Amino acid sequence: MSKQKLVVAISSRALFNLDESHAIFETQGKEAFCRYQIEHENEVLEPGFGFQLVKKFLDINKVFPGEPLVEIILLSQNSADTGLRIFNSIHHHGLAITRAAFTSGVSPYGYIPAFGAHLFLSANGEDVKKALAAGFAAATIVSGPVSNASDQLRIAFDGDAVLFSDESELIYQRQGLAAFAANERDDAHKPLAGGPLKGFLSALHRIQSRFEPDVSPIRTALVTARAAPAHERVVRTLRAWDIRIDEALFLGGMPKGAFLKAFGADIFFDDQTGHCESAQMHQITSAHVPHGITNQSKT
Template identity: 60%
Template sequence: MSSDISNKLVIAISSRALFNLDDSHQVYMNEGLEAFARYQIEHEDDILTPGDAFPIVKKLLGLNQLVEGGGRVEVLLLSRNSADTGLRVFNSIEHYGLDITRAAFCGGTSPYRYATAFGCDLFLSTEPEDVRDALNHGIAAATLIASKSKPDHEHELRFAFDGDAVVFSDEAEIVYKKQGLKEFSLSEKASARTPLSGGPFKEFLLALHGLQVEFGEHCPIRTALVTARSAPAHERVIRTLRAWNIRIDESLFLGGLSKGAFLKAYGADVFFDDQRMHCDSASEHVATGHVPHGIANEILLKP
């Protein structure tokens, strides 16, 4: 096992995102930490069923078999669960043949503080509070929303991203929320040659792009920007990505159309969006990560 993960794409997953821990979580919620620990010890030889993030994790780890030299992707666990959960989780990891060796089990407290120490590029969880903590500390993070639909491509990993408040800052979305569509369009046209500031997923997208470059022509990773923007607000987005030297494989400017059918057509393994209503709609077609960042979420949090 390498002692250096600084040159890897590092993805942190909560144990409840990787495996279905609903039964034991219910014990914790109803009876407390001690009963939860006792339950896990009693069931530590019972293999857990895959959770919402399992297919994504399997594909991520599979990339190590394809890149020259291997070992470019690291998946680790960051969990609120206790160490008693650890044995059952690692037994299940071994059962499914997943190359996951590092973990932090935090006994009921938020594990976000270890994301920076591990050098994580992305944190996926089912706990919204942990996701918000991670985002507030500069780490790309999302709350996974399950989808019954599964992509039918086995040999590619396809990421899809909303633009404003995810890849980009919410500076343009603030104009839209406060002044309306007309002023937003005028503002974006006037600022077309001024790059947008980076959002919480900029660095993760950069890391993905770096891995794509390593793979070269036959890259098993694809990326798509799926945004409600339309012309003339498209130009600033294109010029911003160009300024960042990031290549996006596919860009969809939908002009307010529902994104679900387009994400299904693209075949996204996971889609990231800041607005919960868009996430709920998208999750009917693809696995979705809610990014609770930006003005849309600040409005929701107001009393």
């Protein structure tokens, strides 16, 4: 079934606001954290950065009640004991989440393939890095939880090092814009290799393919710093993958935030923190994909 439906895994700190209990964990240790969670397990948690996104994902299932198109999985470093508060809050908020892995402090990314998840969203950057290093699609939610008023789920992606590999970005970083432009012009008919979120986009496309474009519950956008003539290779790559992107914005280095606002993005995925910050300035939920040469150079 996981091959037919979209499966998104999310951490408890991305789904709910656990800042208070996490601060106790950081300052007083695991035992104090566990004690606090058990003492407060009947207190409902407030939404976190990923809450509205999850709600919109689950609302897609209302279209085909007997055949869910999306499943949300909880992957949490809580124990089953402290996880009771998480599930109590899930029930209170009416979220149809029934499957979970509680790992008692161990990074839960190893369960991504077992659940068949196409994407792992977490508030823990280290967990995300481990997931990406293992070959799984993952991103760190760094802002939110503002959601656009539309019922349609709108997801925006950067291109290089997110949907596509960082092969072209590598040339840009090491040889400059002129070398990058020349390479993209010469290789315009050579499809780019897939990046970490290609499989997630493909799973979104499978859902979109069941609807006419004007009534689809999902709308996607590519929002890239590329400009002509480097746009051609991107267009031909998506065509070779047989994946639909509803909107493509080639910004030539302009800040992305205002364009994401105009698109009405519920979430934006980018490998560069500066673009995530630009999205945040325009009240767009953003997720950092710490992948590729740009992130390697910072470590």
